Amino acid sequence: MSAPSRLVVTGAAGRPGRNAVRLLHIDTSIKATGWLSRELSAAAVERLKREAPDIVVHYRDLAAHPLGDLTGRIFAAHAQGADIRDLDQAELSDLAESGKVLDEFLTSEVIVMGVAFYNFTVPSSLKAWIDRICVAGKTFSYGASGVVGLARGKRVIVLLARGGFYGEGSPNARHEHAETYLRSVFSVLGIDNLEVIVAEGVDVSPELRATALETAMGSIETLAA
């Protein structure tokens, strides 16, 4: 897999301050144009930067630079410390990328995710990313009374764009497996207070798209610094 990450934003003076907050910005939309989740995630990052210009943003585009599906051999090496001498060159580079992904997550205080709603859930590229950050002993552990999250204290903001309507109480609510899934995953990692801003019904009509976008942008403006 190709190396996807790059440092995009530095502090106001062009150089991050020593105690600058680190923000990981993730996008997932596969669309070439007309993507909404990217627009929303960019607006959320801008909103946070306005309040904290010194913030350091690291950008990862999972659609442009997808991680591969997690294989048993990479899982064994990445999450279980298995011997890597058997791995071929492609697997070694996948392993190195997996380490980078985990490190980016661990070292970021804030994670902003633009999430497209595809086939009732998150894009597969995001699932592949999640498979790299859920690592026993790093982001969660098995305690006597169940799983204990080790990533407590991080702020995770999700900007979710859904073509149809899946909100609570709607006939399609039972088919919503993106927000519900992300809340489950991050709660296992110790992050229970996911901030989720949804723009939905965006493919139903241009009018509903415009309303959903406006409402979501309004919610972004109210994000705490």
Ligand SMILES: Cc1cc2nc3c(=O)[nH]c(=O)nc-3n(C[C@H](O)[C@H](O)[C@H](O)COP(=O)(O)O)c2cc1C
């Ligand atoms: C491959 C694909 C699958 C989709 N599946 C669904 C779906 O299951 N339910 C839905 O309401 N909208 C679905 N949509 C519409 C998207 O949720 C909608 O276009 C949204 O804006 C996607 O975010 P994006 O604009 O950032 O890509 C799908 C779109 C694509 C391209």
